[in-house]
Amino acid sequence: MTFVRSPKDFWAGILFIAFGVAAVTIAYNYPLGTAGRMGPGYFPRGLGFIMIGLGSILSLRALKLAGGKIQFGSFKPLLIVLGSVLIFAVAAPTLGVIIATILLITISSTAAYDYRWKESIIAALAIATFTYAAFIWGLSLQLPVWPTFFR
Amino acid sequence: MELIANLGTGFGVALTFANLAYCFGGVLLGTLIGVLPGIGPVPTIAMLLPITYSLPPVSALIMLAGIYYGAQYGGSTTAILVNLPGESSSVVTCLDGYQMARQGRAGTALSVAAIGSFIAGTFATLVVASLAVPLAEVALKFGPAEYFSLMVLGLIAAVVLASGSLVKAIGMIVLGLLLGIIGTDVNSGLQRFSFGIPELSDGIGFVVVAMGLFGFAEIIINLEQVEKREIFTNKVEGLWLKWKDFKQALPAILRGTGIGSMLGILPGGGALLSAFASYTLEKKIAKDPSRFGKGAIEGVAGPESANNAGAQTSFIPLLTLGIPSNAVMALMVGAMTIHSIQPGPQVMTNNPQLFWGLIVSMWIGNVMLVILNLPLIGIWVKLLKVPYRLLYPAILLFCCIGVYSLQNNVFDVMMTAVFGLLGWIFVKLECEPAPLLLGFILGPMMEENLRRALLLSRGDWTVFATRPISAVMLGLAVILLLIIIAPSIRKKRAEAFQE
Numbered sequence: 001m002t003f004v005r006s007p008k009d010f011w012a013g014i015l016f017i018a019f020g021v022a023a024v025t026i027a028y029n030y031p032l033g034t035a036g037r038m039g040p041g042y043f044p045r046g047l048g049f050i051m052i053g054l055g056s057i058l059s060l061r062a063l064k065l066a067g068g069k070i071q072f073g074s075f076k077p078l079l080i081v082l083g084s085v086l087i088f089a090v091a092a093p094t095l096g097v098i099i100a101t102i103l104l105i106t107i108s109s110t111a112a113y114d115y116r117w118k119e120s121i122i123a124a125l126a127i128a129t130f131t132y133a134a135f136i137w138g139l140s141l142q143l144p145v146w147p148t149f150f151r
Numbered sequence: 152m153e154l155i156a157n158l159g160t161g162f163g164v165a166l167t168f169a170n171l172a173y174c175f176g177g178v179l180l181g182t183l184i185g186v187l188p189g190i191g192p193v194p195t196i197a198m199l200l201p202i203t204y205s206l207p208p209v210s211a212l213i214m215l216a217g218i219y220y221g222a223q224y225g226g227s228t229t230a231i232l233v234n235l236p237g238e239s240s241s242v243v244t245c246l247d248g249y250q251m252a253r254q255g256r257a258g259t260a261l262s263v264a265a266i267g268s269f270i271a272g273t274f275a276t277l278v279v280a281s282l283a284v285p286l287a288e289v290a291l292k293f294g295p296a297e298y299f300s301l302m303v304l305g306l307i308a309a310v311v312l313a314s315g316s317l318v319k320a321i322g323m324i325v326l327g328l329l330l331g332i333i334g335t336d337v338n339s340g341l342q343r344f345s346f347g348i349p350e351l352s353d354g355i356g357f358v359v360v361a362m363g364l365f366g367f368a369e370i371i372i373n374l375e376q377v378e379k380r381e382i383f384t385n386k387v388e389g390l391w392l393k394w395k396d397f398k399q400a401l402p403a404i405l406r407g408t409g410i411g412s413m414l415g416i417l418p419g420g421g422a423l424l425s426a427f428a429s430y431t432l433e434k435k436i437a438k439d440p441s442r443f444g445k446g447a448i449e450g451v452a453g454p455e456s457a458n459n460a461g462a463q464t465s466f467i468p469l470l471t472l473g474i475p476s477n478a479v480m481a482l483m484v485g486a487m488t489i490h491s492i493q494p495g496p497q498v499m500t501n502n503p504q505l506f507w508g509l510i511v512s513m514w515i516g517n518v519m520l521v522i523l524n525l526p527l528i529g530i531w532v533k534l535l536k537v538p539y540r541l542l543y544p545a546i547l548l549f550c551c552i553g554v555y556s557l558q559n560n561v562f563d564v565m566m567t568a569v570f571g572l573l574g575w576i577f578v579k580l581e582c583e584p585a586p587l588l589l590g591f592i593l594g595p596m597m598e599e600n601l602r603r604a605l606l607l608s609r610g611d612w613t614v615f616a617t618r619p620i621s622a623v624m625l626g627l628a629v630i631l632l633l634i635i636i637a638p639s640i641r642k643k644r645a646e647a648f649q650e
Contacts, residue, residue: 016326019329026343026344040338040341040343043601047329105545112543113374120544123541
């Protein structure tokens, strides 16, 4: 798309329009009411239209005004960081917080450019101990600590 | 002397052993996390919030305020020693503070920052204490139309004063408002935007949004770059200010305090704007502006005082009107709601212990900052030496455990990951996430007040223009927008943010 002169603004505009359209379409099923007696659909639909308007201004302006390109680096940190968080989320209720902690630390560590696997395992064990001491024992958070089949 | 009596009540609350301990703990933890490079006050507060759940409301707020100041000051330490601003308000401190450190004057820079912050904090506490009562009285006269217009003004001011594209910032606010609506509608009981997911019927937690947008996204972005850190650690000595330095810095401290106290009160103001404004002023009035950027002590003293004063007085709109003026205050609203306190003018009358206790703790927190930071600087320096590859997994974990413990539900953890992804996209598209968080907190309040105002006027939109206070506020919002759209000022603003 060579006629887009400011890709950052253009895609931000598209994102806004997408959110706006989604809001308006979903809120279409909610009773609208009148200004004096607003239904649950009134405010979100209004906001959705504003969103679409703002997004359009942004995207159209991006065709005219020059601006920055979107800089993508490696996608590795994004995938590993969010992936390890999701693994934590899946592991914590069944395997317990301690094992989930070790998983999170060892997996997320690999995203660093200067990753050292031995170090990350030591760190995982140390932090897991800290987690137990500080959160479970110290703050007595009510979380599943060990795997369900263990308890 | 009502003020003294009120402060007396406050000291009575704040000086109990337990609350002093919580204040101390908050300042210590806040500094500890805040000193870590790349973590500003917003993720710090979000991360440490779970610790305060089990405390009584007064203690919880005192601790959170302590965490905030600690994080703020920790950020300055990092800025001076590593040239890595943990948060946007210490960007300014980097300019001259880091240069001072390079010249072997790190100790002087750190102590002038601490002393400046203390003087500013003391003054700003008095400002908060004396302005709160009259402002809360005004606020009690507000009807829904006034509140709605005030929120519009607040949100507009917040984006006008921020850097970057105006359209994008307003878009982020509206997106925040929309996200804030998710959940059960209070009037009709209808579930909006919940996609049939039961966890969404209570809406998305603000900690989830803040942690994802500010915490996770930040970590991912940091990991995409190979980091360069040059730390001036061996040279941290001379923590006692020389008389000559103090004399040079004092006028800047006092000016910074004044600017910060004023700008902090404005909606959208707070630490960031205050620091920028103070730096610009110091540079303007200096006899030799070329010294700035090369280790001028005024360039540290002014902004550091200003950001602390602004951080403090930004509590005024929150405590009197119930309206958060920046992202940190938005988190405070969330924290107060968790303890079932509805921020607003009624807090002062219904809950004077909490109100004055919090205000006095602000000052005590500042005392602790000075006592804590100067002797403990060696420990913070050691922390700065910990490589990022060891830090971020731990930060990630504390975020996850914090979010998980909110409701003991991993759905929140997954949602945080979703907001992490969204935050990453926003960074790539250069969209500031702070306005989104403000909109998110204000969304439900805005809808409620709009509904009520129009219900009272039987659907007549002119009510916002015919009620004088509301008209003035909307007028101000329009003027602000026009000013920013005017090209000449736009250019100036760009210059100011470039410095």
